[in-house]
Amino acid sequence: MLFNENYKRSLTAFTTDILRGFRKVFMVVFAILAALPVVNAIAIASLKKWQPQAIILSSNGMLGIGFFTMLITLSISFFVSTSNSEILTQFVWPINRKVYAVGNFLVMSACALISVSGVSALLPVEVLSARILKAAFDDLILVNNITFENFLVGFWISFCYIMLFSSFSYCLGMYFFRHKIITTVLLILLANLSAVPAIGSFYNAIYAFIFEEGTSIMLFSVKVWFAILLLHILPYIQLRRMEVRL
């Protein structure tokens, strides 16, 4: 049913529309991130004039900064996208609730992939600026512990984390904007309940089950993607009966 012509057209148009909307967000964030290694290099070069001792420079700081920036940016974007006014801008076009739900999952996956790829593409800029600095200052210690293997693992884990947090924001927003008071009270209650030892232990057990138990990437991926899918199914329950109010 999801693959008839109307669905395909609508889904393609919807994802294209939303991704176009994200174009500006990506341009701004990547421009800032791309400027960071250059600013960092200039700052270190200036610092060396007043601080003659050796400086340890890591050439993978950009990955960490980029990851957290994109994680926060996408989480906020997907939270805001579930507000009534934003949903209204989408339903101006011929889409139904299934297309909206599936489209958001696809857009989120694409955005997470673009984010991780974009941040990774900035890594050579950082390495290059670090190498130029190293060539200019002999006592600069350059630390580069990135290998192809750990880069790929990091890429996949970062992608999973961005998907997980964005999905959580999307799910939270879908309920928050429809039932503000109930959702807020429930969140405060759940947060406060962590002070109860038994419930706190239960939270820790869930956290450990997903993120810590078992060292294999495969097992971690299965658990995280199960959570991601759950965080997309829960909003659909809310979305299925939602009326589009002007």
Add this chain to the structure above:
Amino acid sequence: MKAVECSALTKKFAKTTALDSLTFSLDENKIIGLIGRNGAGKTTFLKTCAGYIKPTSGEIKVFGEKVFDNMNAISKLIYIYDDIKYNDSLRLGDILKLGPLYYKDWNSDFAVKLLKRFGLKDHMKYCKLSRGMKTQFNIIVGLCSRAPLSLLDEPTLGLDAAVRKDFYNILLNDYMEHPRTIIISSHLLSELENLLEEIVLIDNGKLVLHKSVEELQEYGVYLNGRSDIIGPFIKDKQVLSLRKLGNSIIAGIKNDLSDADRSYLSANNVDISKINVEDVCIYLTRKREDGEPYAF
């Protein structure tokens, strides 16, 4: 196939009944006017028809399929209203580029032509347009989609008389070239009368009448003459309006005059003239203080 079929369609918002057991159907390829007073339920009907809201009871079908959350039905319609919100970052050109992605029969050339005709530019941001310009742009989207069912809710709101006239011409020409079902909700019935083929009149969420414009044009007549002639004559008639001017009376009645009636009125110097469609709709939805329709 019917373009729209309603069967005991009811929509309630808390204690308010916006649509009350509406049952009627609309044929394909016609321009239909949805007429009613403020709060009659026109917008609620159009929103239900567009699949924005779900009926409380009863059902509404678009081209034979239930419309709420049904992609096949939704893809065949466009709903244009005055307060459409597009993404704030979008320029008019961006929105018109999205059109062909969503609608298979979208006509981009026509969009460019209309954009020029209304003096709008590609680079303008939709959110920064004036109310009238937004309405003009919404009309462009509504017409260029060439959706088999176009729902236009107050499409001329905020437009001056010249632009409204232009819109009616464009709409009629486009409809002649590409027939489709167009439902227009408006208060400006006198302007639309020549454009419409059928009229659906609703009041307090209930269907008052659904007739062709020709039938409505013949629906009522004004009798203008002496009160001692007209007064007794209209006692057994359905009176729509009544105005006394000294010894004269102007009475609007349902047009069920026989030849004998006409001869009698003519012999007594009573002028007979048609009641225009707009007045018929006003009289049929006018309320007395006790809530009953106005009749004598």
